[in-house]
Amino acid sequence: MTDITLSAITLYPVKSLAGINVNSWPVIRTGLLYDRQWMLIDAEQQFLSQRQLPQMALIKTALTNTHLILSADGKDDLLLALAPVGSEIIDSQIWADQCAATSVSAEADQWLSDFLKRDCRLVYQPESLIRPVDTYYGKPTDTVAFSDGFPFLLISENSLVSLNSHMALDLPMTRFRPNLVVSGCESYAEDSWREIRIGAIDFRLPKPCSRCSITVINPETAEISKEPLRTLNRTRKWQNKVYFGQNALHDQFGLLTVGDRVQVKVTGDRQPPL
Numbered sequence: 001m002t003d004i005t006l007s008a009i010t011l012y013p014v015k016s017l018a019g020i021n022v023n024s025w026p027v028i029r030t031g032l033l034y035d036r037q038w039m040l041i042d043a044e045q046q047f048l049s050q051r052q053l054p055q056m057a058l059i060k061t062a063l064t065n066t067h068l069i070l071s072a073d074g075k076d077d078l079l080l081a082l083a084p085v086g087s088e089i090i091d092s093q094i095w096a097d098q099c100a101a102t103s104v105s106a107e108a109d110q111w112l113s114d115f116l117k118r119d120c121r122l123v124y125q126p127e128s129l130i131r132p133v134d135t136y137y138g139k140p141t142d143t144v145a146f147s148d149g150f151p152f153l154l155i156s157e158n159s160l161v162s163l164n165s166h167m168a169l170d171l172p173m174t175r176f177r178p179n180l181v182v183s184g185c186e187s188y189a190e191d192s193w194r195e196i197r198i199g200a201i202d203f204r205l206p207k208p209c210s211r212c213s214i215t216v217i218n219p220e221t222a223e224i225s226k227e228p229l230r231t232l233n234r235t236r237k238w239q240n241k242v243y244f245g246q247n248a249l250h251d252q253f254g255l256l257t258v259g260d261r262v263q264v265k266v267t268g269d270r271q272p273p274l
Helices: 054-058 106-116 157-167 229-235
Strands: 005-011 020-022 024-028 038-041 060-063 067-071 078-081 089-094 097-103 121-124 152-156 180-183 193-198 201-210 241-250 254-257 262-267
Touching (some): 005 024, 038 089, 078 106, 089 121, 152 157, 152 201, 157 180, 157 229, 229 241
Parallel strands (some): 152 180
Antiparallel strands (some): 005 180, 024 254, 038 121, 067 078, 193 201, 193 262, 201 241
């Protein structure tokens, strides 16, 4: 049997902006270091995403030892300190969650508002502001930054191969914005995984990931199509939602590296039961 391995690691410093592929990266209390630690909100403090603003996909992100860098066509790069000093506490909202955040800067707000052609603010989650994971799915000690609900999203390479074969397309994994991609297992093998170990870090997979309209946005052009949601509605629908990938929670901190062995420790009924 082929070993299952970690084949890609991606973090998304700003929720719904472009991600960064890395070969090795630290795992901290909230997940991958800097993952979804920044977020855009509107005038009502509601989070903004590509659902409302597909052009968010066109803003690239990069990290140095000292700065987060945002770049977009027609704009000078925006350099932001990795630890913003904004002191204003903002009660922002992600779906039904109230999330305390701090302001970043008027310069960042203006840069983003100008590019997106919509008034918005950039906020940040410092270490002092803790957002718990829903305890129905996690432990009381599980925390998350500005992800929809979980620190990690995991997808296997062969699940995408299977989906692409049904569509007769070759969509990239970037459409689905996973943090962790694994290889060496059958398509949708992750649907039955409950506990795994990647390298030296244990993960729980409590819930499949329901997919939204962001998946139909081309991350390189922001153009919108019908796939993959049309095919997912035909092949991966359960209880009026479509699913692709598994949400994950971690039990230790440490380092993940592409090539790490994935050990499946506990399996169960497929989720969703397809």
